[in-house]
Each structure stands twice: as structure tokens, then as C-alpha cells.
Amino acid sequence: MKNSIFDLTKPELEAIMLNNGFKKFNATQVFEGIYKKKVECFDDIVNISKDLKKFLNDNYEIRYLDVIEALKSEDTNKYLLSVRGSTIECVLMSHDYGKSICISTQIGCNMGCKFCESGKLKKIRDLTPGEIVLQVLTIERLENIRVSNVVIMGIGEPFDNFANLVNALAILTEPKGIDLGSRKITVSTCGIVPKIKDFANLHTQVNLAISLHASNDDLRQKLMPISKAYKINELMESIDYYISVTNRRVTFEYIMLLDINDSEECAKELASLCKGKLIYVNLIPYNSTSDSQFKRTSKERITNFYNILVKNGINVVIRKEMGKGIKGACGQLKASYEREVK
Numbered sequence: 001m002k003n004s005i006f007d008l009t010k011p012e013l014e015a016i017m018l019n020n021g022f023k024k025f026n027a028t029q030v031f032e033g034i035y036k037k038k039v040e041c042f043d044d045i046v047n048i049s050k051d052l053k054k055f056l057n058d059n060y061e062i063r064y065l066d067v068i069e070a071l072k073s074e075d076t077n078k079y080l081l082s083v084r085g086s087t088i089e090c091v092l093m094s095h096d097y098g099k100s101i102c103i104s105t106q107i108g109c110n111m112g113c114k115f116c117e118s119g120k121l122k123k124i125r126d127l128t129p130g131e132i133v134l135q136v137l138t139i140e141r142l143e144n145i146r147v148s149n150v151v152i153m154g155i156g157e158p159f160d161n162f163a164n165l166v167n168a169l170a171i172l173t174e175p176k177g178i179d180l181g182s183r184k185i186t187v188s189t190c191g192i193v194p195k196i197k198d199f200a201n202l203h204t205q206v207n208l209a210i211s212l213h214a215s216n217d218d219l220r221q222k223l224m225p226i227s228k229a230y231k232i233n234e235l236m237e238s239i240d241y242y243i244s245v246t247n248r249r250v251t252f253e254y255i256m257l258l259d260i261n262d263s264e265e266c267a268k269e270l271a272s273l274c275k276g277k278l279i280y281v282n283l284i285p286y287n288s289t290s291d292s293q294f295k296r297t298s299k300e301r302i303t304n305f306y307n308i309l310v311k312n313g314i315n316v317v318i319r320k321e322m323g324k325g326i327k328g329a330c331g332q333l334k335a336s337y338e339r340e341v342k
């Protein structure tokens with residue numbers, strides 16, 4: 001099997017060019033051909049030599065992902081894509097500012113968050129950098145659009161696939177390639193503390209979101225097994241580090257679960273965690289599934305929770321719901337597909 005050309009960062013391709021008797025600038029020509037001119041085969045890159053075309057044809061392929069299923073609603077499309085015998089999903093959302101896409105980083109996920117459909121699908125493997133990037137490229141090509149924002153919040157824990165994530169970010173932001181602004185990308189983690197520090201040390205402008213979902217350790221440990229490894233105070237210390245190094249705001253994702261984490265007490269605890277920090281809270285109405293142990297918090301309760309945060313001077317929004325009726329929760333499309341084919 002040939003390697004995917006989409007797996008390579010530009011510096012990696014430059015090194016391959018030099019090691020095989022070609023010139024460093026040939027990597028730029030290949031990147032521009034693939035990502036800017038969107039050629040379908042190496043022979044269509046007009047400004048490279050026959051020898052280089054042969055080398056590329058012999059060793060690499062330009063292959064997009066196959067779309068198995070697409071579910072569409074007014075503002076949201078959900079896609080099931082195939083990656084070498086497995087499936088992943090991504091979600092395209094239309095906003096007034098443009099199109100954003102939520103992409104996956106692993107096939108399945110080992111983090112086991114109790115409220116998450118993806119957490120029920122055990123990790124099979126990490127996605128390669130190319131497979132992460134190709135979700136964006138495949139959907140742009142399919143829908144004939146340009147994506148303006150990328151959210152790395154789909155199936156998988158991005159920081160559990162750190163090296164491939166970092167390379168995928170390099171490919172997405174490469175000026176001679178896709179050239180997506182770093183500030184247009186958000187990576188979401190369930191809170192792998194050492195990796196948050198590593199991420200800070202990359203000094204990128206990529207946004208960081210934390211799946212917090214609970215305001216104290218007891219509650220968080222019931223919802224998210226990762227919090228047995230890293231307590232909230234360790235998590236907050238890594239976030240302080242991230243903010244001090246990058247001076248970038250961090251988003252806290254907080255799924256509202258009825259009678260679990262939606263009390264006034266929780267709102268006050270969450271406010272005190274965020275107070276005085278460059279943190280923005282995103283309250284997310286829960287998308288219940290038929291077999292879920294959790295229920296959705298009412299609008300009134302969410303508004304009450306929101307008001308407590310506002311009163312405490314916290315920047316907070318209630319996330320607009322999108323994709324209702326098309327298996328909106330992360331992992332639902334893949335989970336239902338796998339149930340059907342089993």
C-alpha cells in the first residue's frame with residue numbers, strides 16, 4: 001500500500017525531497033499542487049519534473065476519504081467517512097460567520113466519559129495526520145465549500161494522539177498549503193494535564209477547550225474517569241500555565257445534565273474556578289439518546305445556572321443547538337451505523 005501524501009508536513013516532505021535527489025523547493029510545488037490547485041493526481045502538477053512525478057507516483061497516493069453516509073439538516077450536516085476499513089464521523093455546521101467542521105482524531109476513544117456516545121466505542125487506533133486533515137478536505141471537496149473554522153472535538157481524545165495531532169495542525173496551517181489561520185482552530189481535551197503543558201509549549205495560536213463538565217472532583221470522577229488521574233486543582237494549574245505562556249483564552253465546555261451537575265451549588269463552584277482567569281464557559285444542552293442514563297436539563301435551569309455565572313463576572317454562553325434530529329451527539333452516527341452493520 002502506498003503512503004498518503006496527506007500524512008506529510010512540509011518539513012517532512014522537504015527532507016524526503018532532499019534525501020531522494022530532489023530540491024527542497026519541490027516540496028512547496030507539491031504542497032501548492034495538492035492543497036491550493038487541488039490536483040487529483042501527481043501528473044497534474046504542471047511545474048514539477050517527470051522524475052519527481054514518477055517518484056511521487058511510485059511512493060505516494062492522493063486519496064480522499066469515502067463518504068459512507070451523510071445526514072443533513074438546515075444548519076448541520078453529519079458525515080460518516082471510511083478510513084481503511086473503519087469509520088469516523090465529522091460534522092459540518094453553517095454559522096453566520098462561515099462553515100465550521102468538527103473532526104475526529106481517533107477511531108473510538110478510551111477516555112470513557114459517561115455521557116459520551118464515542119466513549120462507548122473503544123479505541124481501535126489513532127488517526128494519522130492525513131486522516132485528520134482529510135476530514136476537512138473531503139467535506140470541502142464534496143460540498144464545494146471552504147471551511148472557515150475547525151473544531152477538533154469529534155471522536156477521540158486529541159491529546160491521546162498528540163504527535164499526529166501536532167502534525168495535522170502543521171498541515172492545516174501551512175501557508176503553502178491549506179493555510180487555515182491557527183486562531184480558527186480549536187482543540188478540545190478532556191484534561192490530560194501533561195499534554196496541556198506540552199501544548200502550551202508549542203506556542204501556537206490554536207485555541208484550547210477543556211471538557212470540564214463538573215465543578216468538583218467527586219462529581220467529575222463519576223462522569224469522567226480521566227479525573228481520577230488528574231484532579232481539578234492539577235487541571236487548573238496546567239490551565240494557568242497555558243494562559244501564562246500563550247496569553248490565550250481557554251474555553252470550558254460544560255454539558256448540562258439534569259440533577260447531576262446543574263445545581264446552583266455547582267454554578268457557584270464553577271464560578272469560583274473561573275474567577276479572575278482568562279476563561280470562557282460554554283454551557284451545552286445535553287442531547288439525550290434513547291439508552292442514555294442522563295437527562296437533559298430544562299431551559300429554565302440552564303438559564304438560572306447561566307445567570308449565576310454572569311452575576312459572578314464569568315464570561316459564559318449557552319451553546320446554540322444544532323443538528324437536532326440528525327443524531328446530533330458526538331459518536332451517535334457511528335454508533336448507530338455500527339449497530340446496524342453488526
Ligand code: SF4
Nearest residue numbers: 109111113116119156
Ligand atoms: S467526551 Fe471526548 S474524551 Fe470523553 S469519551 Fe467522548 S470522545 Fe472521548
